[in-house]
Amino acid sequence: MSEIYESTFSFSLVKKYVHFTLRRFFSEFIVIGKENIPADVPVIFAPNHNNALIDALAIHVAAPEDLPIVFLARADIFKNKTVAKFLRFCKMMPAFRMRDGIENLEKNNDVFTKCVNVLQHKKPLGIMPEGNQGEKRQIRPLLKGIFRIAFTAQENHGINPYVKIIPVGIDYGDFTKSQKHIILSFGKPIEVSDYMTEFIENPVKATNEIRNRLKNDLSNLTVNLATETYYDCYETATEVTNRTFQKKTKQTESTVSLFVAQQRIAERLIDIERNEPETILLLDTMCKEYNTLLKKMNLKTPILENAPYKPLSLILEFCCLFITSILFISGFILNFLPFFTPVFLRKYLFKTQYSGFFCSLHYGLGLITFPFFYVLQTILFSTFTGLSWWLVFVFFMFQYFLGKFAISWNSRTKKFLAKLRCEKYLKSSLLNRTQELRFKIIQLVNS
Numbered sequence: 001m002s003e004i005y006e007s008t009f010s011f012s013l014v015k016k017y018v019h020f021t022l023r024r025f026f027s028e029f030i031v032i033g034k035e036n037i038p039a040d041v042p043v044i045f046a047p048n049h050n051n052a053l054i055d056a057l058a059i060h061v062a063a064p065e066d067l068p069i070v071f072l073a074r075a076d077i078f079k080n081k082t083v084a085k086f087l088r089f090c091k092m093m094p095a096f097r098m099r100d101g102i103e104n105l106e107k108n109n110d111v112f113t114k115c116v117n118v119l120q121h122k123k124p125l126g127i128m129p130e131g132n133q134g135e136k137r138q139i140r141p142l143l144k145g146i147f148r149i150a151f152t153a154q155e156n157h158g159i160n161p162y163v164k165i166i167p168v169g170i171d172y173g174d175f176t177k178s179q180k181h182i183i184l185s186f187g188k189p190i191e192v193s194d195y196m197t198e199f200i201e202n203p204v205k206a207t208n209e210i211r212n213r214l215k216n217d218l219s220n221l222t223v224n225l226a227t228e229t230y231y232d233c234y235e236t237a238t239e240v241t242n243r244t245f246q247k248k249t250k251q252t253e254s255t256v257s258l259f260v261a262q263q264r265i266a267e268r269l270i271d272i273e274r275n276e277p278e279t280i281l282l283l284d285t286m287c288k289e290y291n292t293l294l295k296k297m298n299l300k301t302p303i304l305e306n307a308p309y310k311p312l313s314l315i316l317e318f319c320c321l322f323i324t325s326i327l328f329i330s331g332f333i334l335n336f337l338p339f340f341t342p343v344f345l346r347k348y349l350f351k352t353q354y355s356g357f358f359c360s361l362h363y364g365l366g367l368i369t370f371p372f373f374y375v376l377q378t379i380l381f382s383t384f385t386g387l388s389w390w391l392v393f394v395f396f397m398f399q400y401f402l403g404k405f406a407i408s409w410n411s412r413t414k415k416f417l418a419k420l421r422c423e424k425y426l427k428s429s430l431l432n433r434t435q436e437l438r439f440k441i442i443q444l445v446n447s
Contacts, residue, residue: 005123033186042119047168049128052360071126164189169221331406
């Protein structure tokens with residue numbers, strides 16, 4: 001049996017398939033700072049953890065293709081022997097937590113030894129330093145396991161550069177839905193050797209110092225809404241203010257520039273909470289009222305930002321949606337089974353309640369359902385139509401493109417209906433008050 005850090009032919013094939021499909025699972029797959037990944041040295045990728053298996057797969061896809069990254073994952077998913085074999089094939093090892101039983105914690109010693117062995121062979125590790133998964137856009141306390149492994153692997157090299165920790169910020173357009181953006185930001189490598197002298201004299205102090213460094217780096221690579229009391233307020237204020245902030249800094253509109261704007265707004269909100277307690281209380285009150293009014297009208301902030309809408313523009317948009325509805329219907333029918341089978345299995349077979357697993361389950365099951373149903377439907381199409389092979393091939397390919405179009409059409413239709421709802425409320429006190437609150441929130445954050 002090959003070592004877990006070795007890249008096998010079968011693993012390389014599966015990785016290429018995942019590389020192809022995961023990039024298409026998202027509307028935009030954006031990688032920043034790839035030049036910060038050094039070659040031929042032991043590295044530990046340390047990302048924030050919001051989206052179960054997708055976090056690890058995204059790093060696999062974003063990193064150079066010749067890097068078979070070995071990841072640590074929660075031990076409870078290894079209980080089934082078949083699943084455990086599959087996870088090992090995917091280059092994953094179990095990490096035991098207190099909730100897995102005190103008697104199992106000693107097993108981490110063997111796992112950590114294997115991790116050190118991976119690094120000593122100059123192969124990359126992936127460790128989620130937060131340990132658990134969260135659904136909020138904030139960096140949680142970092143556990144010490146990653147630093148224990150890093151210092152152990154560095155010990156034989158003393159103060160000479162060897163092991164590096166690479167902070168990775170992952171930002172999702174939506175934690176639970178496909179066809180939204182994902183941004184992976186690779187930070188500057190942290191040289192573990194820089195902390196070895198301190199580690200030899202005072203391991204606890206050195207661990208705390210490198211932990212603080214990693215946490216700060218992760219905060220700078222993500223939208224870190226670092227608050228215990230006003231999270232909903234931060235989230236609302238960031239959404240309301242980001243486009244205005246983007247225009248204020250004269251950046252061209254893009255997903256990355258909006259991401260950067262959200263980072264700056266988050267920093268501003270942290271500063272307000274720390275230094276202006278009365279202002280954050282007022283902002284929180286306004287954000288709560290703003291959200292209540294939005295829910296009453298069933299609207300979202302981006303719709304308000306562009307209101308009112310010109311009648312001619314709405315008419316043209318309706319005509320475009322109506323004309324292309326036949327393509328939506330075709331795409332919906334051809335993709336109904338591959339798209340909704342994972343949703344059905346997640347709800348009724350796996351009975352998954354935690355929304356943080358939705359995306360990973362839908363994607364993982366979709367790796368099977370989409371090719372299976374596409375091939376099955378193509379065989380049925382060929383059998384019942386008797387058309388030439390090249391037309392059958394065109395049909396096979398069009399299933400995917402029509403599916404993508406159907407998702408896009410559905411999204412644009414929802415936005416169009418939201419615009420109509422907004423127009424309905426145009427002269428109402430409800431919408432006027434909502435817009436008034438939006439402007440006040442922007443003014444408070446930007447002041």
